[in-house]
Amino acid sequence: MSENKLNLAVFISGRGSNLQSLIDACKDENYPAQIAAVLSNKPDVQGLERAKKANIPTITVSHKDYETKQSFEGAMLEALKDYPIDFICLAGFMRILSPHFINHWPDKIINIHPSLLPEYKGLNTHERALADGKKEAGCTIHYVVPEMDSGPIVMQKKVPILGDDTPKTLAERVLEQEHIAYPEAVRLLAKAKS
Numbered sequence: 001m002s003e004n005k006l007n008l009a010v011f012i013s014g015r016g017s018n019l020q021s022l023i024d025a026c027k028d029e030n031y032p033a034q035i036a037a038v039l040s041n042k043p044d045v046q047g048l049e050r051a052k053k054a055n056i057p058t059i060t061v062s063h064k065d066y067e068t069k070q071s072f073e074g075a076m077l078e079a080l081k082d083y084p085i086d087f088i089c090l091a092g093f094m095r096i097l098s099p100h101f102i103n104h105w106p107d108k109i110i111n112i113h114p115s116l117l118p119e120y121k122g123l124n125t126h127e128r129a130l131a132d133g134k135k136e137a138g139c140t141i142h143y144v145v146p147e148m149d150s151g152p153i154v155m156q157k158k159v160p161i162l163g164d165d166t167p168k169t170l171a172e173r174v175l176e177q178e179h180i181a182y183p184e185a186v187r188l189l190a191k192a193k194s
């Protein structure tokens with residue numbers, strides 16, 4: 001671990017393809033960030049395998065093991081204490097963080113969302129964009145605030161919606177841009193803080 005880089009914790013719940021884009025970006029020695037830990041709220045997900053393969057420490061805190069959000073988040077905060085975390089990247093993390101958790105990391109948590117926010121907050125973004133006859137879709141990296149999918153925008157990437165798109169084909173086109181956007185956004189933020 002280099003001393004001058006921004007230390008990231010990446011939070012995931014599944015596939016971890018955005019995590020992979022960050023892992024790949026961090027392989028460049030000139031990239032200004034590094035991943036100190038990957039946290040998942042689900043055991044046995046592909047993203048954890050990706051982290052292990054890259055020799056990144058993993059933390060699993062299953063929300064199912066806790067009766068309240070407060071105790072679940074308390075366990076996450078406790079586990080993160082073992083790592084030097086400057087910044088948290090939510091990458092397909094499917095739990096909504098409480099204001100209490102967010103206030104532990106003011107302006108230091110970002111999320112990637114598969115729509116051009118403020119349009120289509122929440123789930124099923126591609127289905128909804130297609131149903132509305134939209135011509136453009138995309139992804140957004142934004143700061144996390146207590147209101148879901150609503151914090152200040154760091155970066156957006158757009159893609160066209162094509163006539164024969166299905167939610168799946170559109171999701172694939174957007175995901176390609178997500179994988180470009182997340183490492184770019186982290187680079188921007190790391191440079192701004194250095």
Ligand code: GRF
Nearest residue numbers: 015016017018092112113114
């Ligand atoms: C991505 O589409 C991301 O925008 C959304 O959840 C999905 C996670 O995919 N928040 P992956 O786990 O990074 O492959």
